[in-house]
Structure formats: structure tokens, C-alpha cells
Amino acid sequence: MTLLTPIKPNKKPRIGLYSIGLEAYWPQFPGLRERLIEYGAHLEKKMSVHGEVYNFGLVDSEGKGRQGGEWFNEKNVDLIFCHVATYSTSSNVLPIHQQCSKPVIILNLQPTARINYAQSTTGEWLAHCVACPVPEISNAFNRAGIRFRVINGLLGLDYTPAQSLTDEVTHNRPEAIRAWREITEWIKAAEVVRTMRHARFGFLGNTYSGMLDMYSDFTMIQAQLGLHVEVLEMCDLDRFMKEVSPEEIEAKLIEIEEMFEISGDSPSDPIAKKPTEEQLNWSARVAVAQEKLVRAYDLDALTYYYHGQDGNEYEQLQSGFIVGHSLLTARGIPCSGEGDLKTAVGMKICDIVGAGGSFSEIVVVDYIDETILLGHDGPFHVAIANGKPILRGMGLYHGKRGTGVSVEAKVKRGPVTTLNVTQTGDGKLGLVVSEGEATSGEIMQIGNTQTHVKFAFHPDAYMEKWFAEAPTHHCVIAVGNQASQFQKVAELLKLRNVTLCKNE
The missing domain is CATH 3.40.50.10940 (Rossmann fold)
Incomplete structure (x- = not known):
């Protein structure tokens, strides 16, 4: 394998x-x-x-x-x-x-x-x-x-x-x-x-509370895409945690070492540290359980979020999610955080057409280079990485409970396409597509995935066009110029499609 x-x-x-x-x-x-x-x-x-x-x-x-x-x-x-x-x-x-x-x-x-x-x-x-x-x-x-x-x-x-x-x-x-x-x-x-009409998407936990753009009707998703949503609980994953053997943990640690570079302490961010041996072992154990869950429920993709409470057992469990979900994403089971099912759909589309697909949102705008920095706190699709992704130990997950190991990486330089799967007021799904160029711009060393993308417009003009389409705040970064491919996907799925380009 x-x-x-x-x-x-x-x-x-x-x-x-x-x-x-x-x-x-x-x-x-x-x-x-x-x-x-x-x-x-x-x-x-x-x-x-x-x-x-x-x-x-x-x-x-x-x-x-x-x-x-x-x-x-x-x-x-x-x-x-x-x-x-x-x-x-x-x-x-x-x-x-x-x-x-x-x-x-x-x-x-x-x-x-x-x-x-x-x-x-x-x-x-x-x-x-x-x-x-x-x-x-x-x-x-x-x-x-x-x-x-x-x-x-x-x-x-x-x-x-x-x-x-x-x-x-x-x-x-x-x-x-x-x-x-x-x-x-x-x-x-x-x-x-x-693939979508035969797919099973796992929904583990819940949606990040208050992110109204993330909420979706599971029946609406199945009606328009044909996929089945399997609703999962943290106890389902915890059941597989109890079955993990030391040998499986060791094998998973080898897999992690092949895929990732283990970082030292961040030179700039005091909460981003070298992962401890305990953190890596825990991430490996969780990753084994995550793969068991995917195989047991015959999943094609997974979206997840669990906020936890006061260091309880499930909060500790979710602290090890990012590494294992990156491993799954690398093997054709895209995983999206914060309970964002629509972006999991976008990641799966990108993966099926062979364009990778990494979970992202706007991080910051660089007005000097006229780029938009896109990324998230994981997971990441290693197939489209610029070099080996880096693992950093996190003293806390910003805006979330718990601590753990996160992925720091950027998409390889060259043409990229962002894909946003959104939903309009009438309940219809739609695609918002943009082509751009991933650059070699400097990124922060804070344990997050980040990629500078230069679009066909000035960042302000691009954002004006993008936001006018009522997107969700997450999107997927795929490699290559994929707008033509995504337009055909939208047509066969009977979805609304908007492509943002200079010729419009």
C-alpha cells in the first residue's frame, strides 16, 4: 500500500x-x-x-x-x-x-x-x-x-x-x-x-454553533446530489478507539512520519510548539480509530466537529482529529471541519476529478502582493502540497476547545481553482468557481494551512464579486485550471454555477 x-x-x-x-x-x-x-x-x-x-x-x-x-x-x-x-x-x-x-x-x-x-x-x-x-x-x-x-x-x-x-x-x-x-x-x-449517487458521507458530531452558512438540510443534500448522509456520534468513534492495538499505533506513526515533517517550536507563535511524543501517539491512535470508522460505515467522505467540555473524554478525542483526517483526505476520503457538509461535497468533487482539494477560508489579504491568503487549521490534502506538510503542536485551537497537533502547509505553486459549494435562499445548491495562481508568498508559522492566491482581479474587486454570490465562508483549493471541468460537473448535477473571471 x-x-x-x-x-x-x-x-x-x-x-x-x-x-x-x-x-x-x-x-x-x-x-x-x-x-x-x-x-x-x-x-x-x-x-x-x-x-x-x-x-x-x-x-x-x-x-x-x-x-x-x-x-x-x-x-x-x-x-x-x-x-x-x-x-x-x-x-x-x-x-x-x-x-x-x-x-x-x-x-x-x-x-x-x-x-x-x-x-x-x-x-x-x-x-x-x-x-x-x-x-x-x-x-x-x-x-x-x-x-x-x-x-x-x-x-x-x-x-x-x-x-x-x-x-x-x-x-x-x-x-x-x-x-x-x-x-x-x-x-x-x-x-x-x-460516485456521488453511490456515496456515503459521514456527519460526525455537529456544526460549529452559530455558523449559519454551514447549516444544511440532509434531505436536500440527498435530493440534489444523490449521496447518503450517515449521522454519527462521538461514541461511534470512541468504540473504535477501544479496539486500537499498540501495533496499529506504531504502523500509523510510520505513516505519519512518511507524510509529515515534525516541526520544532514556532519562532513567532508561543502556542505553536514542537509536537510532544504524547501528542503524536495520541494523534496516531485517533487516526487508527478514524480509519476503522470510515471502513466500518463504508464512508466516501466525512465532515465533523465536536466542541467538548471541560477536558472531557470526547474533547480529548477531538483534539487528535486533524492528523488522521489529513491521512484520510490523502487516501480519497476528504474530511471537512466545523461540520461543513457542503465543503466536504466540494472536496469530494475535486478529489474525484484528480485535482486534490484542500479545506480553506480567507485568512488575510496581502495588499502589497495583491494576493489573498487562503487556509485553515486543517485538515490538508497532501497530494497538492508544496513539499512535506509540517505538524505543529498547538497549545490551543483558536475559537475551539482543547489542544493537539495541527497541520501547517501550503499548496504547490502554479494554477489553482477555488470551488465554493453554497446554498441559496430557495434551498438550491450551487457552485462558485474562481481560477487563480498559487504563489510562493511567505506564510505564518502558526500551525495552519495557508496559500497565497493571486486572482484575475485586485483583491477588493475579486472579493466584491465573490461575496455578491452569497458563498459559504469555506472553499476548496484545487490544483490546475478546473473551471471548465467544474462547469460540466454543475451541469450534469443540475446545479447553478458561477465562474468568476476577467471575461465576465
């Missing part, structure tokens, strides 16, 4: 695929049908890297369309790609999506960048005549109330079929690269949907 091996893998998306053509062409142009089927096989092979692909094959009549729709229902697909292989009447296509109501993406992908004008035959032209029926199909879908998206570009072959009269090697062209990036993002978005 490696440190980042997922405890519970994501659900693979089930992707429907079919190609379209016109039955009347096949006796007129020998070899054309087989050539178009070959293009469909290319699509199937490349898509299969990211999901389970169910390729119905060639739809060339109205009857085949009805069969295809029923077949996709039987396969329980999450998303359907309509590959426009040549001209087809829209009457062949519409029945598929009247039978199967899953989201549809039309692929307008030409096999060649330029046909051989001098030598092309009608059959050769028809092998590249893919854009022609797209307006007709779009009009039929619109009038039938079927939502759709179109991806335009090149097919991206790395060879030229034997019967072709032109160069069809296009995989390195920007039109193919862009198209396949879009295809991959849609498949990853479908992976988010399927």
Missing part, C-alpha cells in the same frame, strides 16, 4: 456511445459503413481509459434509434455521446434520446484537417461530412425539449485508414487536443455524478 492509495475507489462512469449514418448510403458507397464503424471504435478505445463505454454501434434508421435508446437504458449509462460520423436524418437520432433521457453530447469531429480536393469521390467526402447534420439535430433536440452540448474539432487519429484519400493523422493538432480535453472533462463529470 502506498501512502495515497484510495481507501474506497470512485465509481467508474458508464458512458453511452453511438455513431450515426444513413442506411441508403451503404449499397451506394461500398466500404463507407465499415470505415465509419472504425472511427467509432477509435472513440470507444480512447474513452475507455476514463470509464466503462457502451458502444451501440451505427444508428442508420429510425428503428435502430429506438433500439439504441432502450439499450442505453438497460446499460444504465450516465452520459451519451452521439458521434456524427456522416450525414444522417434527425429522425434517426431523436428517438434515442426520447427513449433514454440521459445527458447528450454531440461529437462533431472531422477525421481530417483538409480533404484531398483533387482526388475526393462522393464516398470520400461523405466520410468527412460530419458537421452537415449537426444544425438539423440541434433544431430537433431544441423543439423536443432535449438539452445537448456540441464538441467541435478533429477526431484525433494517429494513423490514416487504408481506404482514405487524405492525411487523417490529427492527434497532435490543437483542434483534436481541445476536443479530447472536452470529452475527458465530460466523462470525469459523469464520474462525479455516479
Whole structure:
């Protein structure tokens, strides 16, 4: 087992695929049908890297369309790609999506960048005549109330079929690269949907009292996302604490040493000290119990908070939460503090698409560098860390009861995207997305995660736009430019999406 091996893998998306053509062409142009089927096989092979692909094959009549729709229902697909292989009447296509109501993406992908004008035959032209029926199909879908998206570009072959009269090697062209990036993002978005609809989110304890933006209706969460919320008590975790063995603690300490750097005393903050051996052993014991809890309840994510009272047993238990929850986050079980279930959803979305996802809020604004410092007192996603995260012993958790070990880290330099999962007055969930750049700005040595992010606007202008969207005060930091990916996730989940960028 490696440190980042997922405890519970994501659900693979089930992707429907079919190609379209016109039955009347096949006796007129020998070899054309087989050539178009070959293009469909290319699509199937490349898509299969990211999901389970169910390729119905060639739809060339109205009857085949009805069969295809029923077949996709039987396969329980999450998303359907309509590959426009040549001209087809829209009457062949519409029945598929009247039978199967899953989201549809039309692929307008030409096999060649330029046909051989001098030598092309009608059959050769028809092998590249893919854009022609797209307006007709779009009009039929619109009038039938079927939502759709179109991806335009090149097919991206790395060879030229034997019967072709032109160069069809296009995989390195920007039109193919862009198209396949879009295809991959849609498949990853479908992976988010399927994983969420099978997910179990643990809610341990309660929400930090008074944080009104954090409160959510569990039924509303399940109704809109499909995930189940398993309500847990501290006694559930305490039960597993009693089962922890010395050998398990020792193994967990090794895991902690692999993931983290153990700090000395903070040079600036008297409450941030080198973790004591007792604190580390306690954090390791709690971490073992946390993993047992996750496995016993088959959890995909966890949100938690418990304030404790006067040094009681559960207050001591929660003092060891941050290290173990960082270990879980690193292994595909994102953990969000303060009982923030919506941000746990955001962290899970980021993790599913492979962008990490670390729990954050506004720490302070740096008006000299024009950055906003984002972070929190943990946990942290080690997969996106700039170097090894640091463990510091905390004399107190600010605004909370107890003491323990916390994580000090920052996200690696480069493009980042913040994702805020919020809820509007009508109870609807929504995404607020921003792209920026994580910089190498100096951070405080106080045992908190912190990252300087430079957005497309001056901090004041950015905050004005951000706050106007009524976000929650927590957000998730993901690595890379993920706005396009998150827009597709929002669309498949039927969530409102706002992206803050210069072009708006």
C-alpha cells in the first residue's frame, strides 16, 4: 500500500456511445459503413481509459434509434455521446434520446484537417461530412425539449485508414487536443455524478454553533446530489478507539512520519510548539480509530466537529482529529471541519476529478502582493502540497476547545481553482468557481494551512464579486485550471454555477 492509495475507489462512469449514418448510403458507397464503424471504435478505445463505454454501434434508421435508446437504458449509462460520423436524418437520432433521457453530447469531429480536393469521390467526402447534420439535430433536440452540448474539432487519429484519400493523422493538432480535453472533462463529470449517487458521507458530531452558512438540510443534500448522509456520534468513534492495538499505533506513526515533517517550536507563535511524543501517539491512535470508522460505515467522505467540555473524554478525542483526517483526505476520503457538509461535497468533487482539494477560508489579504491568503487549521490534502506538510503542536485551537497537533502547509505553486459549494435562499445548491495562481508568498508559522492566491482581479474587486454570490465562508483549493471541468460537473448535477473571471 502506498501512502495515497484510495481507501474506497470512485465509481467508474458508464458512458453511452453511438455513431450515426444513413442506411441508403451503404449499397451506394461500398466500404463507407465499415470505415465509419472504425472511427467509432477509435472513440470507444480512447474513452475507455476514463470509464466503462457502451458502444451501440451505427444508428442508420429510425428503428435502430429506438433500439439504441432502450439499450442505453438497460446499460444504465450516465452520459451519451452521439458521434456524427456522416450525414444522417434527425429522425434517426431523436428517438434515442426520447427513449433514454440521459445527458447528450454531440461529437462533431472531422477525421481530417483538409480533404484531398483533387482526388475526393462522393464516398470520400461523405466520410468527412460530419458537421452537415449537426444544425438539423440541434433544431430537433431544441423543439423536443432535449438539452445537448456540441464538441467541435478533429477526431484525433494517429494513423490514416487504408481506404482514405487524405492525411487523417490529427492527434497532435490543437483542434483534436481541445476536443479530447472536452470529452475527458465530460466523462470525469459523469464520474462525479455516479460516485456521488453511490456515496456515503459521514456527519460526525455537529456544526460549529452559530455558523449559519454551514447549516444544511440532509434531505436536500440527498435530493440534489444523490449521496447518503450517515449521522454519527462521538461514541461511534470512541468504540473504535477501544479496539486500537499498540501495533496499529506504531504502523500509523510510520505513516505519519512518511507524510509529515515534525516541526520544532514556532519562532513567532508561543502556542505553536514542537509536537510532544504524547501528542503524536495520541494523534496516531485517533487516526487508527478514524480509519476503522470510515471502513466500518463504508464512508466516501466525512465532515465533523465536536466542541467538548471541560477536558472531557470526547474533547480529548477531538483534539487528535486533524492528523488522521489529513491521512484520510490523502487516501480519497476528504474530511471537512466545523461540520461543513457542503465543503466536504466540494472536496469530494475535486478529489474525484484528480485535482486534490484542500479545506480553506480567507485568512488575510496581502495588499502589497495583491494576493489573498487562503487556509485553515486543517485538515490538508497532501497530494497538492508544496513539499512535506509540517505538524505543529498547538497549545490551543483558536475559537475551539482543547489542544493537539495541527497541520501547517501550503499548496504547490502554479494554477489553482477555488470551488465554493453554497446554498441559496430557495434551498438550491450551487457552485462558485474562481481560477487563480498559487504563489510562493511567505506564510505564518502558526500551525495552519495557508496559500497565497493571486486572482484575475485586485483583491477588493475579486472579493466584491465573490461575496455578491452569497458563498459559504469555506472553499476548496484545487490544483490546475478546473473551471471548465467544474462547469460540466454543475451541469450534469443540475446545479447553478458561477465562474468568476476577467471575461465576465
